Amino acid sequence: MTASTELDRLCAELGLAEVPASWRATWNLTATFDDDMPVLDPSWVAAAGQAIGLEAEATRALGDAASELAQRPGLIRLMRHCHHELFVAREPAPGSWPTLPGTSAADRLFHALVLLSGWPRLERRHRARGIPSDITRATLADFAMRLREHQRKHGQWGLDAHGWLSRHFRDRIYQLGRLQFETAGAEKTVHVYQDDDGEVALLAAPGSAFRADGLLASAFAGDAPVAFTAALSIDAVRIVGHPFDRDGLVRAEPIVLDARRWRCVLRPGDPVLAVHITAYGPMDDAACSASFAQALDFFPKHVPEHPFAAFTCVSWLMDGQLARWLPADGNIVRFLRRYHLFPIEGADATQHFERIFGGAVDLATAPQATQLQRVLVAHLRAGGRWHRGGGLILRGG
Numbered sequence: 324m325t326a327s328t329e330l331d332r333l334c335a336e337l338g339l340a341e342v343p344a345s346w347r348a349t350w351n352l353t354a355t356f357d358d359d360m361p362v363l364d365p366s367w368v369a370a371a372g373q374a375i376g377l378e379a380e381a382t383r384a385l386g387d388a389a390s391e392l393a394q395r396p397g398l399i400r401l402m403r404h405c406h407h408e409l410f411v412a413r414e415p416a417p418g419s420w421p422t423l424p425g426t427s428a429a430d431r432l433f434h435a436l437v438l439l440s441g442w443p444r445l446e447r448r449h450r451a452r453g454i455p456s457d458i459t460r461a462t463l464a465d466f467a468m469r470l471r472e473h474q475r476k477h478g479q480w481g482l483d484a485h486g487w488l489s490r491h492f493r494d495r496i497y498q499l500g501r502l503q504f505e506t507a508g509a510e511k512t513v514h515v516y517q518d519d520d521g522e523v524a525l526l527a528a529p530g531s532a533f534r535a536d537g538l539l540a541s542a543f544a545g546d547a548p549v550a551f552t553a554a555l556s557i558d559a560v561r562i563v564g565h566p567f568d569r570d571g572l573v574r575a576e577p578i579v580l581d582a583r584r585w586r587c588v589l590r591p592g593d594p595v596l597a598v599h600i601t602a603y604g605p606m607d608d609a610a611c612s613a614s615f616a617q618a619l620d621f622f623p624k625h626v627p628e629h630p631f632a633a634f635t636c637v638s639w640l641m642d643g644q645l646a647r648w649l650p651a652d653g654n655i656v657r658f659l660r661r662y663h664l665f666p667i668e669g670a671d672a673t674q675h676f677e678r679i680f681g682g683a684v685d686l687a688t689a690p691q692a693t694q695l696q697r698v699l700v701a702h703l704r705a706g707g708r709w710h711r712g713g714g715l716i717l718r719g720g
């Protein structure tokens with residue numbers, strides 16, 4: 324049987340509407356892939372759940388799903404393939420991996436078990452790096468949180484965030500105190516310069532198209548025309564480019580830097596640490612400072628192959644307008660003000676709504692329980708728009 328025929332039959336059997344196109348080429352590689360799959364054994368799942376600090380109820384649900392999965396050859400075949408893609412071939416994050424339409428425990432927790440199947444490799448990698456086991460457990464607490472979130476939302480154990488969590492299980496993200504840090508490449512929209520006195524200037528990447536409001540042309544699904552396209556010219560004497568203002572919006576008027584005093588310290592794709600904030604309650608300013616300090620110590624020691632030049636954050640939290648609506652001494656504004664802001668591709672307010680209301684809401688009936696919920700609505704009612712943005716802190720300060 325050819326690889327595609329077997330894959331097509333499996334898709335039909337499992338009710339999968341679509342699989343990633345790349346699987347047509349890689350499917351036959353895993354036909355004979357015979358990695359040890361202890362995750363099919365519920366007693367192994369119980370021990371792994373305990374090792375990573377999962378709550379007992381979640382571990383039991385995963386164990387039940389594993390028992391069921393072990394009786395379903397089609398799902399086992401799919402699991403071998405997913406495991407190989409994630410942990411052996413290390414293909415890109417599976418944001419678009421198919422969700423199983425079935426409703427049994429094995430269907431709902433299939434991706435969670437695929438992730439857990441990577442635990443032995445992750446544990447070996449972390450120990451080889453000398454990473455303390457409490458950091459491994461803290462990092463995987465996000466897995467526990469997402470499982471619990473699904474249970475709370477749908478009344479059943481399951482997992483939606485497998486693409487995101489594949490970063491944790493593939494040794495790309497670490498929870499260091501309040502914040503998470505991910506090894507990543509710098510955003511393609513910005514070039515960063517620094518002068519002899521340590522002053523920093525962010526300049527728009529050449530060729531980036533901007534709207535009149537200072538956002539990239541792709542913001543809000545491109546609902547405004549392109550106002551200008553950024554240029555960046557550099558010679559022995561002058562660097563001429565378009566800077567971003569305090570709110571992270573581009574200025575059409577270029578600035579000129581003295582090339583003898585300013586040097587480029589970050590280009591698109593250079594190694595950075597992307598900062599993420601989990602929903603573990605408030606993000607106290609002192610706790611954030613401690614996390615950044617911990618990252619400066621941790622990465623050179625444990626992940627030396629990633630000589631990051633900056634911390635970056637792409638988030639609704641990097642919307643400079645928040646600083647006009649929320650108190651300057653609040654956690655959100657203090658966090659925002661640590662960064663130099665810049666615009667990102669495809670910026671819109673979707674994430675604001677997701678993180679503040681749990682999804683899209685009608686403004687007339689949106690909950691108004693917190694200050695942030697109130698200002699989100701007030702700004703929109705006043706004719707404003709919220710947009711996600713990017714932020715950057717150079718490693719040296």
Ligand SMILES: CC(C)(COP(=O)(O)OP(=O)(O)OC[C@H]1O[C@@H](n2cnc3c(N)ncnc32)[C@H](O)[C@@H]1OP(=O)(O)O)[C@@H](O)C(=O)NCCC(=O)NCCS
Pocket residue numbers: 599600601602603604605606607637638639640649653654655656678679680692693694695696
């Ligand atoms: C990021 C986060 C930790 C900030 O919370 P915080 O430390 O409480 O922030 P602040 O103290 O500045 O909050 C100011 C006000 O906004 C409210 N607020 C903060 N985050 C809120 C949220 N996600 N939803 C609703 N209200 C929120 C606070 O309750 C406070 O209002 P109050 O005084 O009426 O209680 C929080 O928003 C959160 O957990 N978000 C989910 C995770 C997330 O968005 N991560 C970034 C992903 S890109």
